Amino acid sequence: MAMLTGRTWAGVAIDQLSAYTVSEMAVGPRDHHLLAINLADHPYVRAKRCGRVYESAGRLGEAAIIPAGEASTWDGNVPAHVTVRIPASAIIEMASDVLPMGTPHQAIANNFRIRDPFIANMAAIFSLEISRAPHPAQDVLVESLVTALLLHLLRGYTGVPWRDEQPLRNVAPAALHRALAYIEDQPGVRVSLGDLAAVAGLSRFHFSRLFRRYVGMPPALYVERSRIERAKAMICIGQLSLADIAYAVGFADQSHFTRRFRHHEGRTPSDYQRDHAWQRHPRRKI
Structure with a gap:
């Protein structure tokens, strides 16, 4: 074995x-x-x-x-x-x-x-x-899938009585705001679903459902989009290489960073860097 x-x-x-x-x-x-x-x-x-x-x-x-x-x-x-x-x-x-x-x-x-x-x-x-290799949304993504799998097994393989629609709990907006701030304040730190749920004071299951309802996307996608937006800002500043930027926003694999950047932006980090180079070095008028 x-x-x-x-x-x-x-x-x-x-x-x-x-x-x-x-x-x-x-x-x-x-x-x-x-x-x-x-x-x-x-x-x-x-x-x-x-x-x-x-x-x-x-x-x-x-x-x-x-x-x-x-x-x-x-x-x-x-x-x-x-x-x-x-x-x-x-x-x-x-x-x-x-x-x-x-x-x-x-x-x-x-x-x-x-x-x-x-x-x-x-x-x-x-x-x-x-x-x-580790990437910014990995822990949130896999923990979300694990939570969904546990729910699936509970519903389909234990014989417990089940209703298809479980009511959503009411939650104060401040709870989700704390989770959003936690994501934004730690751009280079690996964030897990458990971390976000704990910050919001909810279980993983209820946090995932409420986050998607009020934010409009699952937590994993929000974390990844947040990191891509941070990477875009760092590219525009122009002080770090693309490899260093990928690492700074949580990607251990630059090729995966490139693929996910293209997924969100429709172009590679190199293309984005080239398109925004004029902002840092505008041409002089003759």
């Missing part, structure tokens, strides 16, 4: 592993729920847990859920996959945050084979982000 890379966001560990072959590999009970999503097809795997046995070929994007406290046995060709290790407390906390008080708690269900486009898309994004 070879883990290619792994990161932890909001207490949830996300790992990417390469393919491997096992023979009656026994895994003891875990203290967390495990969500495993295939990154490739595989010809055969046999899994045993919760008193049941399942064997089949598998497809790209299919997933399995192993509840906390369950031992398992594996045999066959395990494909490259992403694992999401979810503390048991995270599902309970999400339930207490979004469900009416007194709703009976239901354990997350064992599943050998899930075909869920939402989960498959999450795995693709997680795979990309855990291999990508």
Whole structure:
């Protein structure tokens, strides 16, 4: 078994592993729920847990859920996959945050084979982000996705009663203003969704919903746009190289900075720099 890379966001560990072959590999009970999503097809795997046995070929994007406290046995060709290790407390906390008080708690269900486009898309994004150099919106983005995934699992894989529309809580404008100021005041610091929610005095779930409702975009996009605007101002000042500007606004990878700058501005940082050079060095009249 070879883990290619792994990161932890909001207490949830996300790992990417390469393919491997096992023979009656026994895994003891875990203290967390495990969500495993295939990154490739595989010809055969046999899994045993919760008193049941399942064997089949598998497809790209299919997933399995192993509840906390369950031992398992594996045999066959395990494909490259992403694992999401979810503390048991995270599902309970999400339930207490979004469900009416007194709703009976239901354990997350064992599943050998899930075909869920939402989960498959999450795995693709997680795979990309855990291999990508840090960028300004990364922590906010992935924590937002983790929050959405927890909500999805609670709604679809625990059996709890659910209403599609959960009412938004009222919040004082000052709470969101504190979060916006926090973003603007720390242009070079990596900002997480947990940081912003704490500044606003809200849970990650409610902060994300309220932010999008009142600001008009998700927190991750706002953070990235804020950093691009700061980069534009620094380019116009002309005291730093583009590589230094990228680093100053939170991009560890200049090529990713260039791609995201072009996404927002329709041109590269170099083009923007050239177009605004006349502001610093106007031509003399002859």
